[in-house]
Amino acid sequence: MRPNPRRVEENIFKVLMIASTTIVVSSLLIVFAVVIIKGAPALSLEMITSTPKGGYYLGGEGGILNAITGSLCLAFGATILSIILALPVALYLQRDYIGKSKFARAVRFSLDVAFGVPSIVYGVFGFIIMLYLGMKACLLGGIFVLTLLELPIMIRAMDEVIKTVPPALKESSYAIGANRLETTLRVVLKQIFPGIVSAVILAFGRGIGDAASILFTTGYTDRLPQSLFDPVASLPLAVFFQLGTPFPEVQQRAYASALVLLVLVLVLSILSRIVTAKYKRYVVR
Amino acid sequence: MNLKKQHISVQNLSVTYGNQPALMDITLKIPDKQITAIIGPSGCGKTTLLKSFNRLIDLNDEVKVSGTVNVDGIDIYNDKYVDPTYIRKKMGLIFQKPFPLPMSIYDNVAYGPRIHKKCNSKELDRLVNHYLKMVGLWDEVSDRLSTPASKLSSGQQQRLCLARSLAVEPEILLADEPTSALDPISAQHIEKTFMELKKDYTIIVVTHILRQARRIADYLVFLYMGKLIEHGPTEVILNYPKEEKTRAYIKGEIS
Numbered sequence: 001m002r003p004n005p006r007r008v009e010e011n012i013f014k015v016l017m018i019a020s021t022t023i024v025v026s027s028l029l030i031v032f033a034v035v036i037i038k039g040a041p042a043l044s045l046e047m048i049t050s051t052p053k054g055g056y057y058l059g060g061e062g063g064i065l066n067a068i069t070g071s072l073c074l075a076f077g078a079t080i081l082s083i084i085l086a087l088p089v090a091l092y093l094q095r096d097y098i099g100k101s102k103f104a105r106a107v108r109f110s111l112d113v114a115f116g117v118p119s120i121v122y123g124v125f126g127f128i129i130m131l132y133l134g135m136k137a138c139l140l141g142g143i144f145v146l147t148l149l150e151l152p153i154m155i156r157a158m159d160e161v162i163k164t165v166p167p168a169l170k171e172s173s174y175a176i177g178a179n180r181l182e183t184t185l186r187v188v189l190k191q192i193f194p195g196i197v198s199a200v201i202l203a204f205g206r207g208i209g210d211a212a213s214i215l216f217t218t219g220y221t222d223r224l225p226q227s228l229f230d231p232v233a234s235l236p237l238a239v240f241f242q243l244g245t246p247f248p249e250v251q252q253r254a255y256a257s258a259l260v261l262l263v264l265v266l267v268l269s270i271l272s273r274i275v276t277a278k279y280k281r282y283v284v285r
Numbered sequence: 286m287n288l289k290k291q292h293i294s295v296q297n298l299s300v301t302y303g304n305q306p307a308l309m310d311i312t313l314k315i316p317d318k319q320i321t322a323i324i325g326p327s328g329c330g331k332t333t334l335l336k337s338f339n340r341l342i343d344l345n346d347e348v349k350v351s352g353t354v355n356v357d358g359i360d361i362y363n364d365k366y367v368d369p370t371y372i373r374k375k376m377g378l379i380f381q382k383p384f385p386l387p388m389s390i391y392d393n394v395a396y397g398p399r400i401h402k403k404c405n406s407k408e409l410d411r412l413v414n415h416y417l418k419m420v421g422l423w424d425e426v427s428d429r430l431s432t433p434a435s436k437l438s439s440g441q442q443q444r445l446c447l448a449r450s451l452a453v454e455p456e457i458l459l460a461d462e463p464t465s466a467l468d469p470i471s472a473q474h475i476e477k478t479f480m481e482l483k484k485d486y487t488i489i490v491v492t493h494i495l496r497q498a499r500r501i502a503d504y505l506v507f508l509y510m511g512k513l514i515e516h517g518p519t520e521v522i523l524n525y526p527k528e529e530k531t532r533a534y535i536k537g538e539i540s
Binding site: 100166168169172176179186187190191281283 | 436
């Protein structure tokens, strides 16, 4: 029998898809593996429960608790601020409000552009503003700059989720005499809650992992976060500084710090899934 | 015909979507406390007519409405002080595909009452119980009122949507092909409920099933290409159609 050309086409594409998926997943796994293999031996209880002691960056005693707490303060602060700003914007982009207007298109376009702006640019922008205001590098500055960094991706991710709400579902609510606000708050938000959480996690991941934007705006310190107006340490910069030393044991600690960052994001993703599982059952298809 | 005030009457109603005319110069009175069926081939404007009764067509893009639709004496399109949510509250609407809201069975029925009046929990319990019984769903779901409505079968979902609409205490019930997505038994159930409800409600059903119209409707409205061709009591229209198009549709020559 002659080979069926449609069958051959189908198989070629199947191989292509499998190959691409394998490449993507395995490269990520290799990154994880390197971080784990190089970082795990240096990881100790001391490392995650104490701040750097004298000579830490030369291989002395201490840990990166300053960077862990600093990063959590920065990322949670920026993410909470982003949610407060992003959710109203995303809801306003619904077709029930300005959805299909030129203005909405312009907003979406500028957010997409803003997402492509390198984080160092946000960092420098924040730095200039802070100089102008006479502020020195501090936690608050870092939170503001990370918020700028997180907003575009958070809004666009929420926007895409909101677009998946079936129009007939909203109509069902309108038909009962609910207005736009009631429909948005009681029906739309409930329907998209799991998606909103995903958008938040995505933005949080971007925020906690960024080094360039907080380099000038937040600074670095060996102390635990004291106030919004003092510099704080952060994990990405901890990785950066430790990796930059000539000492192998300190470089290993850089990998350990990266591992901590990885685990933080992982734990948060898993937690969010557990939280949303309960709400997923209500989602109407 | 009858002298008492009608819930819904339509005069010279035309609707266009962009440049596409959907309804042309419809003039019609809907009889109260009866089942009116809007019939006609697909794309003839049945759903547009139905949604123009409660201003749900407002949600479409670039929609233009001219003429008047009177609901309980209010000119709902030309009177600037009309609140569409007030008009919609007067009418329940159920769709082709049931769309339960993303919440529990109980909250679905309580959705309307919670929005429109301040009820205490005891009153809400009573309302939920009452309307779920009215649509024949109570016995099936009374033990799992707090579970998600999305887990019900589509027949049960449609009855839940009906209960949700009724809980706002409308006087008019609109239904857009309410049985077309359901299995025959669930469909029968909905039809039976409609027959029971018509003593208290004015019901308007869009259907493309002529046999369904014959079974449940007291009054028929036949639309063709956005025009009102003929309307009248069901037996008259089906047995003595005046217009050639109506005759052809009943015989199944156009569909």
